Amino acid sequence: MENKRTCLYDRHVALGALISPFGGFDMPIQYSGIIDEHNAVRKACGVFDVSHMGEVMVSGPDAERYVQHIFTNDISGAPVGKIYYGLMLYPSGGAVDDLLVYKMADNRFLLVINAANIDKDVAWMQQHTEGFAVNVDNQSERYGQLAVQGPEAEQVVEQVLGLPCSELAFYTFKETEHDGEPILISRTGYTGEDGFEIYGAPDYIVRTWDRLVASGRAKPCGLGCRDTLRFEVGLPLYGDELSENITPIEAGLGLFVKTDKPDFIGRDAVLAQKNGGLSRKIVGIELTGRAIPRHGYDVEADGKVVGSVTTGYQSISTGKSVCMALVDIDHAKLGTPLQVRIHRKLHDGVVTKKRFYEKNYKK
Amino acid sequence: MAKVLEGLYYAESHEYVRVEGEFGFIGITDYAQEQLGNVVYVDMPEVDDAVTAGDDFGAVESVKAASDLVAPVSGTVVEVNTALEDQPELINQDAFANWIIKVKLDDTAELDSLMDATAYAAHCEA
Structure with missing residues (x-):
């Protein structure tokens, strides 16, 4: 195509x-x-x-209740002009996508989604409109x-x-x-x-x-x-740190998953993970040498594979070889020594925060 | 336009060999460094390692991706360019001056299967 x-x-x-x-x-x-x-x-x-990002307008009398149903963050009582980051989840807790929700009016929301997921997301949204007086309009081309x-x-x-x-x-x-x-x-x-x-x-x-x-x-x-x-700055990319097989709790995005909301798709699964059922999570790893960990490389401990690199670079701002990786929970504590297999050789590293450089937002 | 030097032997995978007596200096071409962009790491073998024509012997990494280094000839590594450990960007500055490994050639007849400068320049155009 x-x-x-x-x-x-x-x-x-x-x-x-x-x-x-x-x-x-x-x-x-x-x-x-x-x-x-x-x-x-x-x-x-x-x-x-x-411009590749997708835009979907959700409107109608039940627009807010519908967004609350498919979206993990809580938009209730939001003023017009406010934006929320969150996710759409499968019942398994895996991510359909991560997205921004713009509150345009009390009954109208603009959902900004990842380019690669536009068709999948729109189909998912349309499949879940039953019981809601809502219109889902893919305006990405506009x-x-x-x-x-x-x-x-x-x-x-x-x-x-x-x-x-x-x-x-x-x-x-x-x-x-x-x-x-x-x-x-x-x-x-x-x-x-x-x-x-x-x-x-x-x-x-x-x-x-x-x-x-x-x-x-x-x-x-x-x-x-x-x-x-x-x-x-530790922001996730769908396809690397998030996927249909990686939940936002595993990705460390619990802040954007409001399990105190009574209902949203995937809530039961992520609630169980929030309550101690987490078997793996995304961590930061800083390597001692200059070899560069890349997506998909094995993370090892004591000769066993305990995880996989999701994104890695030689940080341009700090010069250090660092990565995010999805690792078994037993190896996820800050300071845990781990190794990454790069070009057949094992390279020493240690678990760090995922934020390798401080954000500089103006709030 | 990428530089192509006369007198070197070139592989389709964009490595070159500069022959001095029984030794070959292997690096990546100017065209290859242009395609890669900023080189930030070179993964090199160790002295005394054997390299085999057609097999990986390391990798050159840009910000975005790792590209395997394929040995154009077989031999034994007698020296690695340690300057690249701290200054991988030397490859961007002059790929032909900054070879990656020096090998003792197993069989100079292997050179016959590589391209000369004219053929390699045409290969890059294609």
């Missing part, structure tokens, strides 16, 4: 991006280089094309999306785009008019830095990208550094 392209595909080609398939799209992995782009986001400002990220993001959005955003609190959004178009801007991101995500019609997104890039104040950044940035 041919990959989809975002509205910015021609811009990526013109900028000489290295393009690879991701989530069913041909996406830019890097322009000037992953290290250069990563550092731009940590120290100044970068702009990402994240939106382009930019992420402007980094300590200078607020200044860049306000000064280059003339789009006021300083009043937005972390995990809130507003709908507004900009450059003659209705748009949505939120203080969210996936880098561990302050930043904004801007949703709008494809033509608007292309014009806005051009203004940001032409200003020289937002470096074009690809999915390569998006992954190294999110990894360093």
Whole structure:
């Protein structure tokens, strides 16, 4: 099957991006280089094309009750303009996807989902509408999306785009008019830095990208550094730290799973895990040497395989070889010595926090 | 455009051999380092290890991924380029100057199955 392209595909080609398939799209992995782009986001400002993300509008008289049923976080009593991170779960507790829920109105919510999961998620949502007066509308084709990220993001959005955003609190959004178009801007991101995500019609997104890039104040950044940035601050990626076989409790995301809600799909399974039934979990591992642990490599202890690497890099910000790994609970305590098998050899490491670099959010 | 040096032997998997007497210096080509991007780690064998033509002898790692190093010829490792342990980025700066291993060649006839500069340049274009 041919990959989809975002509205910015021609811009990526013109900028000489290295393009690879991701989530069913041909996406830019890097322009000037992953290290250069990563550092731009940590120290100044970068702009990402994240138009591949999916958007699903849930509306109707029972919209809130329905979202509460399929989503692990608790949105009851939320004000319009608030955003929640959480998951949709299978009854087993495994993750259908992780997502953001934007409260647009009392009876309308925008769900932002992973590109690779759009078809699966929409089908899942539609299968679970019975008993709810609700409409589930996949609007993914209607939106382009930019992420402007980094300590200078607020200044860049306000000064280059003339789009006021300083009043937005972390995990809130507003709908507004900009450059003659209705748009949505939120203080969210996936880098561990302050930043904004801007949703709008494809033509608007292309014009806005051009203004940001032409200003020289937002470096074009690809999915390569998006992954190294999110990894360093311990944020999960569906397919690595989360999957249909990995629950959010195992992934350390219990904070976003409100088992005090009376009902949501998967609640029984995750409640049992919260109450002490956890047999494995995602940990951080720091290696003593420079060899780089990668997704799928075995984690060993005393000659036995006790887990598997979910994401690993030589951290660009710290230079250390680090990974997240799903390991048996007996080997998950901070400070536990473990080994990772890399190119047939075992390399020593120790269990650490998953956060290898401190987040720098503006709350 | 990637550099291709005359006088070296090239493998389809983008390693080169520079022959000096009974020794071969093995590294990755300029084209390979361009494709990889920032090299952040080189996994190398140890001195006295045997390498076999067509088999892995280590890996070159970019930020994103590990790429196996395939031995273009068979031999015994007599030296590894230890400068790459602390400065793997030397490969990006000059891939031909910064060889990875030096081997004592088992059989110089193996060189005949490798490409010369002209054939390798065409291989990269294809």
